Amino acid sequence: MDLVFVDSGQVFTDSLTVAEVFGKQHKDVMRDIRNLECSEEFNQRNFAPIDYTDDRNRTYRKYLIKRDGLAFLVFGYTGSKAAEYKEKYIQAFNSMEEELKKPKALSEREQLIASMKLSLETAEEISHIKSDLDIVKHQVSEELTLNHGQQQTLHHEIKKRVESIKNDYELTKRELYSQIHSHLRRAFAAPKYVFVKRKDFDEALSWVKSWRPLI
Structure with a gap:
């Protein structure tokens, strides 16, 4: 006979099992539970009345009993087998609670x-x-400036642009270089052409190739 069982993750016995184990009438165990001199809080925490159906499909009442409730209930039970079954109950509760702690x-x-x-x-x-x-x-793309090769290419295009238009304006090469660098810095929000963002490299090349000075 199983002395204890698990319900909703908690270990219980019941008043029917207690009556059978200790050789008592179930009605007497039910009476003992009702007459226990314990607090209402303890009673509600350790004894739960529920209905059950017998073999003849008749409905009766019994109590689900937790470990502390059992200890309180059977404390005064005596007889030749009482001590033995009290010990077996303790072992059964301990064993079942340990089993519940194991990974399922x-x-x-x-x-x-x-x-x-x-x-x-x-x-x-x-x-x-x-x-x-x-x-x-995205952040890296926004922050990275021209690599060395791109800087050289842009510098070459600036020089090439100035050389290609120097005879079209009454400006010196120095003035042309000054203007193209100034305009490039403003157009691409860079303190120097080498600080143009890498993502803007192609646009900067196109800009330089079509640049014209202000006169």
Whole structure:
């Protein structure tokens, strides 16, 4: 006979089992529970009245009993077997409570659900990482200035543009260089041409190739 059982993650015995184990009438155990001199709070926490149906489909009342409630109830029970069964009850409660603490093996369905949940969480994490990377890439793109090769190319185009239009205006080469650099800085919000943003390189080249001075 199982002395204890699990219900909703908690370990119980019941008044029917107590009556059978200690050789008492169930009605007497029920009376003992009702007459216990304990606080109302203790009673409600350790004794839960419920209905059950017997073999003839008749409905009766019994109590679900927790560990502390059992100890309080059977404290005064005596007899040749009373001490033995008190000890067995304690062992049964301890064993069942230890069993509940062990990690529960997942069923195939639970494993599948756990796997799907993990996959969803991983997908969400990857999505967040990609989003963060996109933000970083955008920030880097916004901050990176021309590399050395691009600087040389832009410098060459500036020189080439000045040389190509120097005879079209009554301005010295120095004045042309001064204007093109000044206009380029304003157009691309850069203190010097070497600080033009890398993302604006192609636009800057086109700008230089079509630049004309103010006269």
